[in-house]
Amino acid sequence: MELLQNLALGFGGAVSPINLLFCLFGCLIGTLIGVLPGIGPIATIAMLLPITFGLSPLGALIMLAGIYYGAQYGGSTTAILLKLPGESSSVVTCIDGYEMAQKGRAGAALTIAAVGSFFAGTVGTLLIAGFAPILASFAEKFRSPEYFSLMLFGLIAAVVLAQGSIIKAIGMIVLGLLLGLTGTESQSGTARFTFGVPELYDGIDFVPLAMGLFGFAEIMTNLDRRGRDRATAAPVGGMMPTREEIRRSIPAILRGTFIGSLLGILPGGGAVLSAFAAYTLEKKIAKDPSIFGRGAVEGVAAPESANNAGAQTSFIPLLTLGIPSTPVMALMMGAMTIQGIAPGSAILTERPELFWGMIASMWVGNLMLVIINLPLIGIWIKLLQVPYRLLFPCILVLCCVGAYSISSSTFLVMMMAGFALLGYVFAKIGCEGAPFLLGFVLGPLMEENFRRSMVLSFGDPVIFVQRPISLTILLAAVALILLIVIPQFRSTREVAFQDP
Amino acid sequence: MRKSVLSIVGAGLALAIAAGPALAEYPEKPVRIMLGFAAGGGADLLARWYADKLQLVSGGTFIVENKVGASGNLAADATAKARPDGYTILFTSSVAAGNPYVYKNLPFDVLKDLVPIMSFAETPFVLTVAPTNPAKSVAELTAFLKGKNGKGTYGWATTVTLANATIYTSKAGIDVTPVGYKVTGNAVSDVTAGQIDFAFADTIFASGQARQGRVKLLAVTSETRTLGMPEIPSMPELGFATGGTTPLWGVWAPTGAPQEILDKLSKWVNEITAMPATREFLISQGANPAPGTPGSFKRKIDEAAKSWEEVTKLAKIEPQ
Numbered sequence: 118m119e120l121l122q123n124l125a126l127g128f129g130g131a132v133s134p135i136n137l138l139f140c141l142f143g144c145l146i147g148t149l150i151g152v153l154p155g156i157g158p159i160a161t162i163a164m165l166l167p168i169t170f171g172l173s174p175l176g177a178l179i180m181l182a183g184i185y186y187g188a189q190y191g192g193s194t195t196a197i198l199l200k201l202p203g204e205s206s207s208v209v210t211c212i213d214g215y216e217m218a219q220k221g222r223a224g225a226a227l228t229i230a231a232v233g234s235f236f237a238g239t240v241g242t243l244l245i246a247g248f249a250p251i252l253a254s255f256a257e258k259f260r261s262p263e264y265f266s267l268m269l270f271g272l273i274a275a276v277v278l279a280q281g282s283i284i285k286a287i288g289m290i291v292l293g294l295l296l297g298l299t300g301t302e303s304q305s306g307t308a309r310f311t312f313g314v315p316e317l318y319d320g321i322d323f324v325p326l327a328m329g330l331f332g333f334a335e336i337m338t339n340l341d342r343r344g345r346d347r348a349t350a351a352p353v354g355g356m357m358p359t360r361e362e363i364r365r366s367i368p369a370i371l372r373g374t375f376i377g378s379l380l381g382i383l384p385g386g387g388a389v390l391s392a393f394a395a396y397t398l399e400k401k402i403a404k405d406p407s408i409f410g411r412g413a414v415e416g417v418a419a420p421e422s423a424n425n426a427g428a429q430t431s432f433i434p435l436l437t438l439g440i441p442s443t444p445v446m447a448l449m450m451g452a453m454t455i456q457g458i459a460p461g462s463a464i465l466t467e468r469p470e471l472f473w474g475m476i477a478s479m480w481v482g483n484l485m486l487v488i489i490n491l492p493l494i495g496i497w498i499k500l501l502q503v504p505y506r507l508l509f510p511c512i513l514v515l516c517c518v519g520a521y522s523i524s525s526s527t528f529l530v531m532m533m534a535g536f537a538l539l540g541y542v543f544a545k546i547g548c549e550g551a552p553f554l555l556g557f558v559l560g561p562l563m564e565e566n567f568r569r570s571m572v573l574s575f576g577d578p579v580i581f582v583q584r585p586i587s588l589t590i591l592l593a594a595v596a597l598i599l600l601i602v603i604p605q606f607r608s609t610r611e612v613a614f615q616d617p
Numbered sequence: 618m619r620k621s622v623l624s625i626v627g628a629g630l631a632l633a634i635a636a637g638p639a640l641a642e643y644p645e646k647p648v649r650i651m652l653g654f655a656a657g658g659g660a661d662l663l664a665r666w667y668a669d670k671l672q673l674v675s676g677g678t679f680i681v682e683n684k685v686g687a688s689g690n691l692a693a694d695a696t697a698k699a700r701p702d703g704y705t706i707l708f709t710s711s712v713a714a715g716n717p718y719v720y721k722n723l724p725f726d727v728l729k730d731l732v733p734i735m736s737f738a739e740t741p742f743v744l745t746v747a748p749t750n751p752a753k754s755v756a757e758l759t760a761f762l763k764g765k766n767g768k769g770t771y772g773w774a775t776t777v778t779l780a781n782a783t784i785y786t787s788k789a790g791i792d793v794t795p796v797g798y799k800v801t802g803n804a805v806s807d808v809t810a811g812q813i814d815f816a817f818a819d820t821i822f823a824s825g826q827a828r829q830g831r832v833k834l835l836a837v838t839s840e841t842r843t844l845g846m847p848e849i850p851s852m853p854e855l856g857f858a859t860g861g862t863t864p865l866w867g868v869w870a871p872t873g874a875p876q877e878i879l880d881k882l883s884k885w886v887n888e889i890t891a892m893p894a895t896r897e898f899l900i901s902q903g904a905n906p907a908p909g910t911p912g913s914f915k916r917k918i919d920e921a922a923k924s925w926e927e928v929t930k931l932a933k934i935e936p937q
Contacts, residue, residue: 163656163683167665260812301937303797306719308937313722315687315694318937384803439825440806447802448657454821455662457901461829524685565799572796573770573812 120247127473131481136176140478143180144485147187148493151194154201154328154512155519158188162448166455174456175471179478181452182432185445186238186479189388189425190486193230194497197223197417199512201332206388206424208327209396212551213409213416215335220412223498224356229366229414230421231490237374237422238483241429244378245436246476250462252430253437256382261569262580264383266590268563271390273594274397275555286552289543293556296321303565304572316528323389325520325533326557330550332516333533334540336509356494358414366418369399373419377426382433384442391427392420393555410549429479435460436472643703643878644677651696651707652681653689659819659902663738663866664708666898670889675881681708688776690716690723693869697730701871703878707731710740710864712777714918715925719776721936728922729872733914735883736867737890738904741839742781743823743849745808745832746815755836755855759789762814769793772804772816776934780862780925781817781838781852783932788857795932808832820845820903838863844900861921862928865907867914883911 130136146165150156162181169177192204197214210230217226244252259267276287299310300320311317358366376398377391399415400406409416432449434442439461441447453460464472500508520529543550574580582588650668654660661683668679684692689709693716699705713727725731744755752758762769771786771793773779778801786793796813798804804816805823809831818826820843826832836852837843838859843851852859868886870879889895890908899906909917 160656163661166657166662167669257806257810260807260810303799304795306797306934306937311937315690315720315724318687318690318720319685384806438806438831439822439829440802451657451659451662454825454902459825459828461825461831463829524691525682526684526686526691569796569798572794575768575794 123469123473124246124477126470127475127477128481130175130470130474131179131477135173136179136474136478137481139172139176139180140183140482141485143183144187144482144489147184147189148191148486148489150184151188151191151204151207153519154195154203154332154516155324156522157204157324158185159444159448160522161188162445162452166448166452169452170455174453174458174468175474175478177452177456178449178471178475179482181449182475182479183482185449186425186428186482187486189428190231190234190490192424193234193417193421194227194493197226197230198497198500199332199508200335201512201516202327205323205327206392206428207421208331208389208554209392209420209551210417211331212396213411213413216410216412217414217417218501222358222362222412222414223501224494225358225362226414226417227494227497228356228491229358229362229370229418231487231494233366233370233373233418233422234425235483235487236370237377237426238429238486239480240374241378241381241426242476242479242483244430245433245479246473249433249437252382253433256384256434256442257438258586259383261566261573262584262587263590264566265563265570266581266587266594268559268566270590270594270597271394271397271559272556272563273597274401275552275559285548289548289550289552290556290560293553293558294560296326297557297560298564302568304568316526320561321532321557322523322529323558324523325529326536327554328516328520329533329536329538330540330543330553332512333537334544334550336512337537337541338544339505340509356491356498362414365414369415369418370422372398373422374426376419377423378430380423381427381430382442384434384440388424388427388431388443389558391423393558395419395423396551425483432475432479436464436475437462439463643881644675644679646704647678647680648703649699649705650679650681651692651699651705652683653685653687653692653709654683655685656683659740659821660708660710660866662902663899663904666895667708667737667868667886667889670892670895671885674885674888687720688716689713690720693727693731694723694725696869696871697725699871701873701875703870703874703882705871706734706882707869708866709869710866711861711918711921712864712925713869714861714922715776715780715929717922717936718925718929719934719936728918731869732872732874732879733918734868734870734879735886736865736907736909736914736917737886738866738899739839739907740864740866740902740904741820741837741843741851742778742817742863743820743837743846744781744785744815744835744852745805745818745823745826746835747808747811748830748833749811750814750833752835753833755785755850755852755857758815758835759791762786762789762791762793765793765814767792767794770796770813772796772798772807772813774798774801774804776929777862777864778804778817779932779934780928781859782815783928784859784862785852785857787931805832824903839905843903844905845903860924860927861917862924865914865917865921866904867907867909880911 150161188204192207193210195201195203196207196210200211200215202208214226373395376395380391399419400409434440435446441450450460520533652664664681668681671679696707752761771782801818805818807813808816827834887908
């Protein structure tokens with residue numbers, strides 16, 4: 118009952134004409150920057166921050182939050198149509214979404230992504246409204262040892278579930294891991310793999326890496342085979358998913374939403390990890406994992422739901438504890454501070470209209486986004502009919518602008534070119550990009566938390582099994598390894614990993 | 618707004634014509650303010666406030682350009698290599714003077730290639746402990762850590778917080794283990810959860826956490842108490858002189874920029890710091906206003922360089 122009253126208070130603030138306008142503006146900008154590769158919500162929110170000085174606190178927060186989750190919707194568009202992660206969290210969608218588009222199911226993929234995101238956004242919002250404090254105290258139990266165990270579990274899952282040659286998969290993970298270790302080490306401050314280049318002291322940026330590896334490499338491969346096939350663009354197809362696609366998407370959306378909501382709460386979790394985890398789970402439980410990477414509808418539905426659920430629930434640590442769990446949340450905290458609001462539990466008691474107004478606006482925003490996005494799909498898929506010789510130079514220019522804008526530096530543009538070459542080589546020798554990215558994302562987190570746990574325990578590895586949550590995750594990892602080792606599972610695995 | 622800008626530009630034009638074509642009024646074209654820190658962060662908010670007010674007092678255009686990376690060294694390097702005509706200036710703190718002791722092979726010399734023009738604000742850090750920690754003062758914390766016989770820990774995420782903790786622990790003579798974090802917020806969160814004993818954090822984040830009862834604040838690193846939290850004692854007041862390690866933010870230019878322009882900038886910056894609105898803004902950001910006199914910023918920077926040389930030796934930091 119109290120919840121309903123609170124929500125009524127929230128909707129009272131959120132649906133005022135001016136706040137609806139802020140919400141719409143945020144969602145539109147978010148969709149736009151989500152679609153544009155390279156330009157992400159971090160840069161956009163940062164640039165818009167100064168103009169929120171003069172706005173009302175609720176209006177400012179509604180707009181900035183709209184940009185963030187709007188980008189999650191928009192990001193899937195470029196991922197599905199062009200194999201370019203429009204937003205870093207949609208990098209996983211590139212894999213199967215693009216394959217669906219190649220088969221003429223682009224419209225269906227976009228529809229499923231939008232509807233899945235809307236469902237996940239709604240659940241995420243309800244979770245914040247109903248259980249934010251409980252979820253936050255659960256997230257607080259995750260400290261360095263738990264993180265290490267979780268990342269280890271993720272990496273093992275990546276190996277167990279990789280497609281094709283397991284040697285290649287391990288090789289790719291290790292390569293990603295090594296590149297992920299570039300930069301300043303967290304305990305000793307030692308610079309690694311920097312070759313004295315100051316630009317590398319903070320590590321390799323994810324955005325140029327993902328754009329080069331996926332988008333650019335795809336363009337090169339496309340140009341490579343243009344003479345032989347694909348004289349015309351990919352078939353367009355309708356925007357309605359088939360009955361079969363709907364049947365397969367619904368459970369995937371539910372699972373993706375669950376995983377995304379959970380990982381979103383964890384500091385540093387957020388949207389990218391959620392999407393990866395959801396994809397891995399789908400592959401694990403699928404009857405025929407070999408369909409993944411060849412246009413599996415679950416491979417779009419689950420990660421797209423997960424990244425949006427994660428985007429919503431990542432607000433929980435900020436709103437309840439005053440701790441920003443991702444760079445975007447750090448910016449939201451900056452926006453609150455400018456408005457004289459101290460993020461944390463005090464918002465709920467001192468400024469209930471603000472807290473509930475924001476939550477109500479998240480749902481309104483998600484509704485707006487699905488309304489904006491569904492009709493747009495018809496326009497987006499026409500993009501596939503644009504002759505490739507006109508399309509790809511535009512994509513290249515957009516990517517370069519995006520990479521440059523990250524730190525006003527041409528260094529990242531050059532780095533992106535380097536990764537494009539690497540991605541092309543990967544494609545030629547039949548190595549998957551996904552395990553590489555997973556190693557790149559998880560590796561440094563795993564190492565950082567491992568080192569920190571060991572320092573905290575004064576060098577005693579028992580710390581990882583003394584703590585119940587960490588122990589549970591480690592046991593699950595052991596179970597995963599047994600999956601490969603035990604013969605009866607091995608036979609199923611071999612079916613799963615048959616080379617095409 | 619537009620009218621006042623126009624009239625100032627008009628006045629500038631009139632002056633320029635009166636003085637002859639050789640002495641055009643600075644700034645006659647947009648001035649780039651290089652900033653080595655991310656848009657939306659604390660440093661960025663300070664820079665944007667000053668950029669905005671500089672437009673007001675000078676009538677020219679000032680644009681903040683975020684060139685993020687290597688603890689601000691990329692922006693400093695770009696400024697050092699820019700044409701010294703006053704149209705590329707740098708916003709950074711006294712921590713830049715410590716960077717040569719943290720990074721080897723920097724492609725520029727902070728003390729030779731850049732000129733500190735004028736300081737405007739100091740951003741102190743606060744010593745935080747868990748609310749469950751029995752210590753209610755720095756002296757009690759020292760006793761508590763001594764009682765742990767080398768099993769005490771502290772969190773650090775930047776060279777500044779590492780320096781803060783090193784100064785405290787070495788002067789207090791306690792043996793504690795440093796634990797590295799990527800973000801100060803995570804270190805403070807581990808303080809709350811009782812994973813580590815203490816951490817230094819920026820005032821604005823720490824006071825937000827303290828208001829929720831998630832941490833206790835024992836001391837600030839500023840020379841004297843910090844305006845936003847007058848009840849918290851300062852480390853120097855408790856016998857832990859912090860030297861020049863507390864970040865002192867100011868405006869810099871490449872060496873060789875015309876003195877005339879430096880004088881103007883220094884006058885404008887002081888004018889802005891003296892505005893009541895600026896004072897209020899700085900306090901809300903957890904900073905202390907720090908106006909100076911000609912040459913005072915330069916002296917503080919030289920002092921900071923010495924402090925950093927000492928503290929990096931104490932912390933056994935190897936330049937990377």
